[in-house]
Amino acid sequence: MNQKQQIDLYCRRYKIMGMAAQIDETAKEAQEQQLSYMTFLLQLFEKEGLHRDIQAKERQLKIARLPKRSNLDEYEDRPDNDLSRQRINTLRELGWLDQLYNVILMGPSGVGKTFLAAGLCADAIEKGYRAYFRTMEDIVNMLKMKDFARSSMAEYKRLAKANLIVIDDIMLFPVEKNHAVNLFNFINQTYENTSFIITTNKMPAEWAKMLDDEVLATALLDRLLFRCEVVSLSGKSYRMENRKTIFGT
Secondary structure, three states, X not given: OOHHHHHHHHHHHOOOHHHHHHHHHHHHHHHHHOOOHHHHHHXXXXXXXXXXXXXXXXXXXXXXXXXXXXXXXXXXXXXXXOOOHHHHHHHHOOHHHHOOOEEEEEOOOOOOHHHHHHHHHHHXXXXXXXXXXXXXXXXXXXXXXXXXXXXXXXXXXXXXXOOEEEEEOOOOOXXXXXXXXXXXXHHHHHOOOOEEEEEEOOOHHHHHHHHOOHHHHHHHHHHHHOOEEEEEOOOOOHHHHOOOOOOOO
């Protein structure tokens, strides 16, 4: 076994594959530039660190479960809503996330609530935050199954440690009382350490009807609105404005 094979073996044993992939190129550069041993070693560790950062971000993006379109660089300004380019840029700076503020995106279907929420979630992941995108149905099902299924309990623990949770389409459908209580308990346990982005097409006054419990709705809103920016979106549906047809006309 030659030295290269031995190095590969040690890299695999200790799981330093970023270093393994770059060692030939780095060694060649070190020889050409007559680098010191310490500089050569530092470069290898830097490349291993970069490799691990990229892998960690890829894992985070996978478990975040973002929609296909989640890049706010593609956002189109619209004069008929309450969100200027300046306000979008302020939200994208994520200062509110460090201060544990919430964001509620409110408006009718098709005005870009989900796209904005997903884009902010993607920005948070890019900057190293633990951020996840879930629908209300995802959250309700997870809470319902967490005491019976390992995957649901793992999901619960993951979300409980999140910096940011997007709950998409909250209150889109009526919620059974026991599921509503579970949702309240989850938010009550996490809101002091986690920021939320909520998308909804229901006014706060309508939440009581969806939950069939005015007291519970009030308590839930109390926690979400305590430190919160409410953004009202309006205008025509993006999907209807860009509707596709079979014949292309």
